[in-house]
Amino acid sequence: xxxxxxxxxxxxxxxxxxxxxxxxxxxxxxxxxxxxxxxxxxxxxxxxxxxxxxxxxxxxxxxxxxxxxxxxxxxxxxxxxxxxxxxxxxxxxxxxxxxxxxxxxxxxxxxx
Amino acid sequence: xxxxxxxxxxxxxxxxxxxxxxxxxxxxxxxxxxxxxxxxxxxxxxxxxxxxxxxxxxxxxxxxxxxxxxxxxxxxxxxxxxxxxxxxxxxxxxxxxxxxxxxxxxxxxxxxxxx
Numbered sequence: 001x002x003x004x005x006x007x008x009x010x011x012x013x014x015x016x017x018x019x020x021x022x023x024x025x026x027x028x029x030x031x032x033x034x035x036x037x038x039x040x041x042x043x044x045x046x047x048x049x050x051x052x053x054x055x056x057x058x059x060x061x062x063x064x065x066x067x068x069x070x071x072x073x074x075x076x077x078x079x080x081x082x083x084x085x086x087x088x089x090x091x092x093x094x095x096x097x098x099x100x101x102x103x104x105x106x107x108x109x110x111x112x
Numbered sequence: 113x114x115x116x117x118x119x120x121x122x123x124x125x126x127x128x129x130x131x132x133x134x135x136x137x138x139x140x141x142x143x144x145x146x147x148x149x150x151x152x153x154x155x156x157x158x159x160x161x162x163x164x165x166x167x168x169x170x171x172x173x174x175x176x177x178x179x180x181x182x183x184x185x186x187x188x189x190x191x192x193x194x195x196x197x198x199x200x201x202x203x204x205x206x207x208x209x210x211x212x213x214x215x216x217x218x219x220x221x222x223x224x225x226x227x
Contacts, residue, residue, distance in 0.1 A: 006154075009152070032214065034215070036216075041220070041221075042220055042221075043116070043202050043204070043218030043219050043220050043221055044155070044202070044216075044218050045217075045218065046215045046216070049215075089154065089155065093214055098143045098160065098162050098206070098208070098214070099145075099157060099160060099170070100214070100216060102154050102155040103154060104152065104153060104154035105154045105155070
């Protein structure tokens, strides 16, 4: 049973374009939604995160949009750059547990 | 900077061997995790530990065990390695304090090949 569903599995965009990654969840007890970025040969690292009491959070070119009623959240990468080429994981955390539940990841390729 | 180190970047073992993967973190974190990462399957939690000598099973514990004798060190043990355990293994740690939003810090991974 996959608790966090992520789509698409892969995405190719041109430099300067917008990359959009979508995630959906079922467990309404989730209360923290981070995104992790993983470059080849490295471990994942926290990119940006959001709590469900806000609908949007922006950090530089990265924006999380959160739709609590639809139980969906998405990552938008504006003005995508070749250096953004990486695998992106959405995740969800339930208060009281120490565990993060990860999506299956999306490989982003930004062509120059 | 938080640092999570893993004992090997690449490891090649034979079927049936006992394999130890070591992970050390230097931030005095309470929680430590072992994941495996496979193409198309994402990150799957094997075991985690929230304190010394404490452990809990994750989603795929079969064929694995863990040991946490010291706060900074978390070991993953494959009692009898099999070819289906060929994978990338990632260790992570996090603070048990809510103020840190439970960010997990990952090591660089160990790519294990079982022949």
